[in-house]
Amino acid sequence: MTPVQLVEDLTEELEAVLGHMQFPCELTGETTGINIFQFGIPQEKTVDDRKKKFPYVLILPDEGEIEGSIEPQQIRVQLLIGVFDKGMENQGKKHVLNVVNDICERFLKDPVLKETYYADQKITWVVDKEEEYPYHYGAVWMIFNAPAVRREDEFA
Numbered sequence: 001m002t003p004v005q006l007v008e009d010l011t012e013e014l015e016a017v018l019g020h021m022q023f024p025c026e027l028t029g030e031t032t033g034i035n036i037f038q039f040g041i042p043q044e045k046t047v048d049d050r051k052k053k054f055p056y057v058l059i060l061p062d063e064g065e066i067e068g069s070i071e072p073q074q075i076r077v078q079l080l081i082g083v084f085d086k087g088m089e090n091q092g093k094k095h096v097l098n099v100v101n102d103i104c105e106r107f108l109k110d111p112v113l114k115e116t117y118y119a120d121q122k123i124t125w126v127v128d129k130e131e132e133y134p135y136h137y138g139a140v141w142m143i144f145n146a147p148a149v150r151r152e153d154e155f156a
Helices: 003-018 047-053 092-109
Strands: 035-038 056-065 073-084 117-119 124-127 135-146
Touching: 003 035, 003 056, 003 073, 003 092, 003 135, 073 092, 092 124, 092 135
Parallel strands: 035 056
Antiparallel strands: 056 073, 073 135, 117 135, 124 135
């Protein structure tokens, strides 16, 4: 399985896991669900384009490692989280932590993704320490193990 397929499968899973969450929407002032982006955040052409992307999780394959033809490929994935909340209570980091919690909880309960990949039990996360009100950020790092590619020559 390729890292690209992992990102596509992880996108579907995060849409399901985080689909129940609602966040303040910068554009309308109402609440909205979370956007899941792959490989990069769409380019902004207008001020409204920037407002449309929040809240989000951006899936970035960070690095990979293949030790041999019988070992699983390890793919390190970074999940960047961005939330907008201009409430006077300044609780945006609380929203970020709820996203982090739901992601961690999902893969600690069941590390298998699409019956193809499994996540390592070690998950690292961080919340931005800088004050960038009304924007709040965090990140989660995980390692997924993908099936090995088997040799196909006559001596395998």
